Amino acid sequence: xxxxxxxxxxxxxxxxxxxxxxxxxxxxxxxxxxxxxxxxxxxxxxxxxxxxxxxxxxxxxxxxxxxxxxxxxxxxxxxxxxxxxxxxxxxxxxxxxxxxxxxxxxxxxxxxxxxxxxxxxxxxxxxxxxxxxxxxxxxxxxxxxxxxxxxxxxxxxxxxxxxxxxxxxxxxxxxxxxxxxxxxxxxxxxxxxxxxxxxxxxxxxxxxxxxxxxxxxxxxxxxxxxxxxxxxxxxxxxxxxxxxxxxxxx
Amino acid sequence: xxxxxxxxxxxxxxxxxxxxxxxxxxxxxxxxxxxxxxxxxxxxxxxxxxxxxxxxxxxxxxxxxxxxxxxxxxxxxxxxxxxxxxxxxxxxxxxxxxxxxxxxxxxxxxxxxxxxxxxxxxxxxxxxxxxxxxxxxxxxxxxxxxxxxxxxxxxxxxxxxxxxxxxxxxxxxxxxxxxxxxxxxxxxxxxxxxxxxxxxxxxxxxxxxxxxxxxxxxxxxxxxxxxxxxxxxxxxxxxxxxxxxxxxxxxxxxxxxxxxxxxxxxxxxxxxxxxxxxxxxxxxxxxxxxxxxxxxxxxxxxxxxxxxxxxxxxxxxxxxxxxxxxxxxxxxxxxxxxxxxxxxxxxxxxxxxxxxxxxxxxxxxxxxxxxxxxxxxxxxxxxxxxxxxxxxxxxxxxxxxxxxxxxxxxxxxxxxxxxxxxxxxxxxxxxxxxxxxxxx
Ligand SMILES: Nc1ncnc2c1ncn2[C@@H]1O[C@H](COP(=O)(O)OP(=O)(O)OP(=O)(O)O)[C@@H](O)[C@H]1O
Ligand SMILES: [Mg+2]
Numbered sequence: 001x002x003x004x005x006x007x008x009x010x011x012x013x014x015x016x017x018x019x020x021x022x023x024x025x026x027x028x029x030x031x032x033x034x035x036x037x038x039x040x041x042x043x044x045x046x047x048x049x050x051x052x053x054x055x056x057x058x059x060x061x062x063x064x065x066x067x068x069x070x071x072x073x074x075x076x077x078x079x080x081x082x083x084x085x086x087x088x089x090x091x092x093x094x095x096x097x098x099x100x101x102x103x104x105x106x107x108x109x110x111x112x113x114x115x116x117x118x119x120x121x122x123x124x125x126x127x128x129x130x131x132x133x134x135x136x137x138x139x140x141x142x143x144x145x146x147x148x149x150x151x152x153x154x155x156x157x158x159x160x161x162x163x164x165x166x167x168x169x170x171x172x173x174x175x176x177x178x179x180x181x182x183x184x185x186x187x188x189x190x191x192x193x194x195x196x197x198x199x200x201x202x203x204x205x206x207x208x209x210x211x212x213x214x215x216x217x218x219x220x221x222x223x224x225x226x227x228x229x230x231x232x233x234x235x236x237x238x239x240x241x242x243x244x245x246x247x248x249x250x
Numbered sequence: 251x252x253x254x255x256x257x258x259x260x261x262x263x264x265x266x267x268x269x270x271x272x273x274x275x276x277x278x279x280x281x282x283x284x285x286x287x288x289x290x291x292x293x294x295x296x297x298x299x300x301x302x303x304x305x306x307x308x309x310x311x312x313x314x315x316x317x318x319x320x321x322x323x324x325x326x327x328x329x330x331x332x333x334x335x336x337x338x339x340x341x342x343x344x345x346x347x348x349x350x351x352x353x354x355x356x357x358x359x360x361x362x363x364x365x366x367x368x369x370x371x372x373x374x375x376x377x378x379x380x381x382x383x384x385x386x387x388x389x390x391x392x393x394x395x396x397x398x399x400x401x402x403x404x405x406x407x408x409x410x411x412x413x414x415x416x417x418x419x420x421x422x423x424x425x426x427x428x429x430x431x432x433x434x435x436x437x438x439x440x441x442x443x444x445x446x447x448x449x450x451x452x453x454x455x456x457x458x459x460x461x462x463x464x465x466x467x468x469x470x471x472x473x474x475x476x477x478x479x480x481x482x483x484x485x486x487x488x489x490x491x492x493x494x495x496x497x498x499x500x501x502x503x504x505x506x507x508x509x510x511x512x513x514x515x516x517x518x519x520x521x522x523x524x525x526x527x528x529x530x531x532x533x534x535x536x537x538x539x540x541x542x543x544x545x546x547x548x549x550x551x552x553x554x555x556x557x558x559x560x561x562x563x564x565x566x567x568x569x570x571x572x573x574x575x576x577x578x579x580x581x582x583x584x585x586x587x588x589x590x591x592x593x594x595x596x597x598x599x600x601x602x603x604x605x606x607x608x609x610x611x612x613x614x615x616x617x618x619x620x621x622x623x624x625x626x627x628x629x630x631x632x633x634x635x636x637x638x639x640x641x642x643x644x645x646x647x648x649x650x651x652x653x654x655x656x657x658x659x660x661x662x663x664x665x666x667x668x669x670x671x672x673x674x675x676x677x678x679x680x681x682x683x684x685x686x687x688x689x690x
Contacts, residue, residue, distance in 0.1 A: 075652075092642070094663045107647040
């Protein structure tokens, strides 16, 4: 069974159609890259998969492990294994990162009928993942993303991904705002999570990220649709020639 | 023993009250005269209503309608119910002083061996045998406010606490007001004098025994903080959800004094806390913070008046209200900086979080500045929880209620964090968590 099946998805925001019949199938173990110009609907797709309110699905469907994802609340999707690393992670003053991580992890485990992590086990796990992502302990005591640099916010997203062990990871422009070294660290973090039963959807504008996280498939989105799909060489082609040819096709 | 304040025939009500309550009200001669004047002031003004500027959001003629009869002195059964309530609300690591139905209850209190630095007597004793200066201080609250006047007229008991100069009182003193159950009114007044360079923590909490419903608390507190002294003060309103709690405070700070006060309101149907804080000595500091957690049809009004009369003082007010259902939170914060009070640094920030469409918040900040070299500011916001934050948390697995709870805790945390005493801060956090858990 496919992990994720998006079939002919049509989505409106405030009376305006943004996605016009988008289809995408992702199987366990695969890495898909989605590229496309600004405003083509990449973040919209990721938000609709994660269950963000404010989007009206007017047609099509999304199946996750064969189940109708659109009927689930965002938290149900999360505990079933959907994870979105946000393009713009929000700051949550007054909620310590550590508290947030533990509350979230235990909420997901509880929803799955699993036991809560004990405090020592939890701390051990967070510390080791944080260390591998060069995230200092001091950052974890701060409010969620409060005072984090752009790059630190992105690394905090990867940290959560490693901690929650989702089966579908959607990474929305995780490379934006990262310097070369941070990009490598974050990409290593993502690669460490690649596994035969986990899939990744990597949204990016740049071929460079795909040198680190090598995709199995590349899709080009334009004006709310996937207009071309291919292997990793498609990304190189785009880098050379730009999106103009696809915009004409869309 | 019924004291009925008739709303129409004030002359009759006036004499009736004094006749009926006479043997319950301590003090004779001058004290009795002061009571009579106060009662006259109250009867002239009647219950506060919306056309009285200070009370415009809390119309007691509509909300309370009448003052209930004076509660009987507690009998053995009442004391037993109070003791049971006390068990449920006990705070560890404090020295407890208990008032049941407005009367000091020695058997429930821990007033023995307080040490030579802490003097405690009852209001009754102070009014009957105290010196003239103390008695004058007890009548310091201004009868221009009708509810203060009523309290001055009918105050039955309370605590008079005196902290010696240079004393560092190790354990917080905890005044517990317990309503044992009768639908009656209690009138209490307490006073705390903190000697020069002394420091002490005072907790006041208000609770109802099981089954206590529509009682009325009429309380007031007189505070005098000496030069170089510090008072930490925490108020916890946990009254029965049908009760009324009308409280006033008058606080005076000497020089280089420090007053840190925090109020948390989760109980009562209608509550009003009005405090006048006079910063009368140079180099002093006031932090006054509070949290209202309201639901159902609860109405809670906090009205603060900060009077900066001298230079080089600072004040901070952080107030947070979380309002669900048809709750109504009122915050009125007035700061006056008098001529000559240069280098005053006064800030007030009040924020209300509305959890339902019918929830209501009124913020009325007022700054009156008559000095030119000052830093003063205020801010007020009212709004709902931020959807993008809620979605982020839900995308990480938190249910709607869990996500709201985490954000609400953070919201009130900014005020709760200001409590200096670790144990009391934890207590306030736990109270907020209980309130959130009860939302389901
Ligand atoms: N809440 C909204 N209200 C109105 N329009 C919106 C809203 N959200 C998205 N859009 C519009 O939908 C279109 C797609 O936006 P989206 O953010 O999905 O693009 P994107 O492909 O992620 O772009 P980028 O590469 O810049 O991140 C844009 O034209 C955007 O303005
Ligand atoms: Mg985007």
